[in-house]
Amino acid sequence: MLDDIFSVVRQRWGTSSPEQKDGKKPDIPKDLLFKCPRCGSVSFSEDFDKNGKVCPNCNYHSRLSARERLDITIDKDSLEEFDKDMLSKNPIGFPDYEAKQQALRAKTGLKDAVITGKAKIRGKDIVIIVMDSHFLMASMGSVVGEKITRAFEYATENKLPVIAFTASGGARMQEGIVSLMQMAKTSGAVARHNEAGLLYITVMTDPTTGGVTASFASLGDIIIAEPKVLIGFAGRRVIEGTIRQKLPDEFQSAEFMLENGFVDMIVERKKMRRTLAHLLALHEKGGLQNE
Amino acid sequence: MSDIPASQKLDIIRMKGRPTVNDYIPLIFDDFFEMHGDRLYGDDGAVKGGIAYFKGTPVTVIAQVKGRNLDENKASNFGMPHPEGYRKALRLAKQAEKFHRPVICLIDTAGAFCGVEAEQRGQGEAIAKDIMEFMTLKTPIISIILGEGGSGGALALGVCDELAMLENAIYSVISPRGFASLLWKDASREREAADIMKITADDLMALKVCDSIIPEPTGGAHNDPESTAKAISEYIFSALQRKFQKGLDELLNERYNKFRAIGEFTE
Numbered sequence: 001m002l003d004d005i006f007s008v009v010r011q012r013w014g015t016s017s018p019e020q021k022d023g024k025k026p027d028i029p030k031d032l033l034f035k036c037p038r039c040g041s042v043s044f045s046e047d048f049d050k051n052g053k054v055c056p057n058c059n060y061h062s063r064l065s066a067r068e069r070l071d072i073t074i075d076k077d078s079l080e081e082f083d084k085d086m087l088s089k090n091p092i093g094f095p096d097y098e099a100k101q102q103a104l105r106a107k108t109g110l111k112d113a114v115i116t117g118k119a120k121i122r123g124k125d126i127v128i129i130v131m132d133s134h135f136l137m138a139s140m141g142s143v144v145g146e147k148i149t150r151a152f153e154y155a156t157e158n159k160l161p162v163i164a165f166t167a168s169g170g171a172r173m174q175e176g177i178v179s180l181m182q183m184a185k186t187s188g189a190v191a192r193h194n195e196a197g198l199l200y201i202t203v204m205t206d207p208t209t210g211g212v213t214a215s216f217a218s219l220g221d222i223i224i225a226e227p228k229v230l231i232g233f234a235g236r237r238v239i240e241g242t243i244r245q246k247l248p249d250e251f252q253s254a255e256f257m258l259e260n261g262f263v264d265m266i267v268e269r270k271k272m273r274r275t276l277a278h279l280l281a282l283h284e285k286g287g288l289q290n291e
Numbered sequence: 292m293s294d295i296p297a298s299q300k301l302d303i304i305r306m307k308g309r310p311t312v313n314d315y316i317p318l319i320f321d322d323f324f325e326m327h328g329d330r331l332y333g334d335d336g337a338v339k340g341g342i343a344y345f346k347g348t349p350v351t352v353i354a355q356v357k358g359r360n361l362d363e364n365k366a367s368n369f370g371m372p373h374p375e376g377y378r379k380a381l382r383l384a385k386q387a388e389k390f391h392r393p394v395i396c397l398i399d400t401a402g403a404f405c406g407v408e409a410e411q412r413g414q415g416e417a418i419a420k421d422i423m424e425f426m427t428l429k430t431p432i433i434s435i436i437l438g439e440g441g442s443g444g445a446l447a448l449g450v451c452d453e454l455a456m457l458e459n460a461i462y463s464v465i466s467p468r469g470f471a472s473l474l475w476k477d478a479s480r481e482r483e484a485a486d487i488m489k490i491t492a493d494d495l496m497a498l499k500v501c502d503s504i505i506p507e508p509t510g511g512a513h514n515d516p517e518s519t520a521k522a523i524s525e526y527i528f529s530a531l532q533r534k535f536q537k538g539l540d541e542l543l544n545e546r547y548n549k550f551r552a553i554g555e556f557t558e
Binding site for chain 2: 083085086087088089090091092093094095142143145146149171173175176177178179180181182183184185187188190191192194195210211213214215216217218219232233234235238239242243247251252260261262
């Protein structure tokens with residue numbers, strides 16, 4: 001990484017060496033550059049940000065915060081957020097879990113790893129769920145499970161479609177078995193929404209893995225993925241350990257999932273809002289049984 | 292019920308000679324007819340399914356198979372299902388619903404198999420569908436953890452009206468080994484992990500994940516498979532009695548609320 005930084009800096013400013021004359025390393029801000037985890041290429045953060053946090057080289061769609069995602073997805077000021085102040089307890093008495101959560105809350109400004117609420121996309125009412133990987137890799141604990149379940153229950157009661165932007169490392173280890181049970185709880189709420197004949201669209205973003213892939217993320221009527229994101233059940237290193245060989249780069253990518261039949265479409269970030277609006281419109285007229 | 296720490300329970304459930312579903316099915320059920328295949332891809336030896344009588348009542352049995360020897364383990368992939376195993380389970384569960392048979396799930400797995408083909412065939416989707424469909428399946432579901440209940444691979448057969456665990460069984464979000472490796476980067480601290488993870492039947496009763504504990508003979512089920520099978524039968528009988536008294540709506544609402552209530556938070 002350091003070499004990459006220096007090579008870009010050399011190109012830009014033409015310094016022949018990363019060492020300054022007095023022997024000190026140059027003072028480069030940490031957030032000046034983006035190194036793509038998919039293709040390894042390095043670009044200036046400014047260019048990367050202007051490109052919607054998409055790698056200019058390989059089109060990998062990088063992680064957004066939940067707020068950034070909401071800003072580019074829903075109508076301005078349309079969010080009525082649910083359960084803003086919900087906090088996880090420590091159900092299995094895991095050492096230091098409270099302190100870890102507090103530190104992350106201070107660092108990220110988030111209470112936990114998901115934002116839910118009622119919102120509009122091009123004037124159409126929806127319930128929206130956005131996970132944020134900056135909080136404990138958006139692992140699913142009590143708060144994530146409860147907020148998602150309530151969001152689906154609200155949507156079922158009010159006959160609204162649900163759009164869920166998924167991102168997660170999977171279960172939250174610190175909550176043990178209680179975390180595992182959130183898979184059942186959320187999927188139960190999806191089942192009821194589904195039985196009510198309502199639309200559920202999943203947008204899989206980087207990374208959608210583990211217990212979230214094995215529950216509500218895989219249950220959408222329509223499953224969309226952003227380009228090049230990681231989607232899978234088991235961790236790559238776990239599989240590599242089992243088969244004792246290295247896996248190809250494209251393994252568990254959005255494109256891999258599309259090819260194997262588990263994703264309906266791959267949609268670029270800049271076209272996402274438009275695509276969602278079209279899909280919502282297509283589901284407004286319910287065919288022969290439309291009231 | 293017992294003061295044995297989780298780390299020692301690991302030893303008991305991994306003991307050679309611990310009874311598996313291949314021992315229990317003939318002891319608990321009559322006229323078991325095995326059914327094969329998911330009708331989509333193949334047949335998974337890690338999940339055994341079929342129809343049998345339980346004390347005169349037809350039931351559907353869906354069971355994860357740990358082998359008793361190397362040959363059995365080769366056929367059953369050490370009890371770690373591929374997606375076709377979960378899809379076979381769903382097919383048989385839907386068939387049970389159609390013919391109004393209760394479903395009895397016997398859980399015994401370290402987890403869903405982690406491999407290239409499992410990913411290609413959609414392990415996550417297969418488990419997710421089981422969980423969602425079992426949640427609204429219109430027939431009673433009773434699940435029993437016999438030994439290891441590992442992660443989502445166990446939960447796929449664990450969405451039920453009542454969950455029981457054998458006295459020494461464990462049920463966890465990840466294997467203790469995986470937990471130690473993930474959080475401490477040291478898989479050898481497995482036993483230490485087991486003791487803080489809250490994975491014993493007593494722990495899970497307290498967390499309201501498990502509804503009943505089925506006693507094992509002193510030292511463990513291997514000391515007397517017949518009496519363990521009898522205790523499992525008695526449990527299934529009483530659980531089915533409780534469920535048969537309920538109307539369908541009540542049954543499904545209680546199933547939903549059983550899982551709905553799990554989670555600890557403030558607001």
